[in-house]
Amino acid sequence: MQYVFLSHDVDWRIQGPPTEHILQRKDRFDLKIFEKTKPEELYRNIPEYMEIEEKYDIRSTFFFRTIYENGNVIDYEDDIKQLQKSNWEIGLHTDRQSINSIEMIKQEKEKLESITKDKINGNRVHFLNYNSELPDKLERLGFLYDSSIRHSKDRIDEKEIGYSKINHLIEFPITIMDAYLFTYMKIKEEGIIPEFKKTLELSRTISENNVITILWHDNVLKMKGGRMYNKILEFLTSQNDVKIMCGRDLVKILKN
Ligand SMILES: [Zn+2]
Numbered sequence: 001m002q003y004v005f006l007s008h009d010v011d012w013r014i015q016g017p018p019t020e021h022i023l024q025r026k027d028r029f030d031l032k033i034f035e036k037t038k039p040e041e042l043y044r045n046i047p048e049y050m051e052i053e054e055k056y057d058i059r060s061t062f063f064f065r066t067i068y069e070n071g072n073v074i075d076y077e078d079d080i081k082q083l084q085k086s087n088w089e090i091g092l093h094t095d096r097q098s099i100n101s102i103e104m105i106k107q108e109k110e111k112l113e114s115i116t117k118d119k120i121n122g123n124r125v126h127f128l129n130y131n132s133e134l135p136d137k138l139e140r141l142g143f144l145y146d147s148s149i150r151h152s153k154d155r156i157d158e159k160e161i162g163y164s165k166i167n168h169l170i171e172f173p174i175t176i177m178d179a180y181l182f183t184y185m186k187i188k189e190e191g192i193i194p195e196f197k198k199t200l201e202l203s204r205t206i207s208e209n210n211v212i213t214i215l216w217h218d219n220v221l222k223m224k225g226g227r228m229y230n231k232i233l234e235f236l237t238s239q240n241d242v243k244i245m246c247g248r249d250l251v252k253i254l255k256n
Contacts, residue, residue, distance in 0.1 A: 001208075003212070003243050004211075006244050007147065007246075008216055009126070014040075014044060015075070016043040029222060053233070056237050058245070059087050061247045062218070064080065064091070064092070066092070067095045084116060090120065093124055094123055105141060124146065143169065144168075144248075145170040147171070154185055155185070160173045160175045170254060172213040174214075176195070178216050178225065178226055187225075192232065193231060196232060
C-alpha cells in the first residue's frame, strides 16, 4: 500500500496578511477570483479544504502556529473545533525560534492543547527549521511524530519518501510541497498531476509499502497552482493502492 500523509500548514493569522502584501501578489490569483473575494478571505481556506476532502472521505492534518504576526491562534478556535468535530487532526506548527528550547515548545504545545482540549501528537516546524536535537525534545514532550525535514528544495527523490524512527518518534520527510513545486522546481499548473504520478511511481519502485507526505498550505487553495488541489485528490483517490490519511492515523498503522 502507498500511504499518503496529507497535511496543511496554517501560516497566516485568520485575518490574512496585510492588504499590501496581497496586492503585491495579485498575479498569483485568477483575476475574477481576486476581484470577487474579500482580501482577508483570499488566504483563508479551511472550510473549503474540509468540503473538498469530505467529498473524497479523506481526513488530513492541519498544523497551526501559536505565534502569529499581529494575530492570535485563538481566532482560529471555531475552525479548530469544526475540524476536530469531524475527525480532522490538529498538529502544532512550531515557531522556528522555539526549537532550541524544550520549554518554549512545551508552552506552544500547551497553548494549542488549551484550545483543542485534546493531546497534540504531531509537530512541524515553521520554515522547516530542524536540527538533530529536536526529535528528542519532541519525544520527551509526548509527541508521536514530526514532519519538518526536507533534504533538497528542487527535487523529489528517495530521501524525501517514506519515514524513519528516531527512538520512538516517527519522522516523515515532506515529499511534495506546493511552494517548492512552483518555485524551486518550476512546475507549471499542467505539470502538477504528472509530477504526482512520477512521485507515486518512484515510491512504488522503492517499496510496495511506502509513505508519501504532502504539504499543501492553507493559503494557496485559491492561487494558480494551489487550486489544482481537487484534481490532485481526484488522481490519488483513483489509484487502487493509495490510502490517504492524517498523521495520527498513519502513525497508528506504522506502530502495529
Ligand atoms: Zn509554515
